[in-house]
Amino acid sequence: MGVGKTTIGELVAKKLYRTFIDVDQEIEKDFGMTIPQIFAEQGEPFFREYEQKKTCSLAQEKLKVLSIGGGAFLNPEIRKACLDHCIVFYLDVDWEEWKERLDLLVDTRPVLQSKSIDEIKELFYKRQSAYAIHHSTLPVRHRSAEEVADFIVDSLKYTWELYEPNHK
DSSP: OOSSHHHHHHHHHHHHTOEEEEHHHHHHHHHTSOHHHHHHHHOHHHHHHHHHHHHHHHHTSTTEEEEOOTTGGGSHHHHHHHHHHSOOEEEEOOHHHHHHTHHHHGGGOGGGTTOOHHHHHHHHHHHHHHHTOSSEEEEOTTOOHHHHHHHHHHHHHHHHHHHSOOOO
16 A cells, blocks of 8 residues: 555556556446545445455456555455466565655545554554565665566566577
């Protein structure tokens, strides 16, 4: 949450000539309302169930760049679908840097609203165990979105070259 997944994902997709999909934006389109409105009107359990169906379905589409919600990867079904069908990059940011972004995040992130700084810190660290399961990690501290996107693209190209079948 708030690490730059959408911005970086859009850049990666552009550099790889792929379609970018932000799952939260797709859910908002499906309902014609924002995520906070869905939380308020339908409740978090309803949202999480719909998020699971949508994300697991999108994860199976080939040649797409997905950005999933910060809480989505906590769901074991979503995590499994992503790990089985996608290359998962974890954009790592430490608590101190992330805390500096809170003012930009609180209004649009329902899970942060009405929480104290201690509760938010607990949530941040609680999510780390789920985020630790990925294919590749990239610390984003002091890196621009462009630098992070370039690293991801270079990593993917290198991996494709390593694993491309040798045609003789």
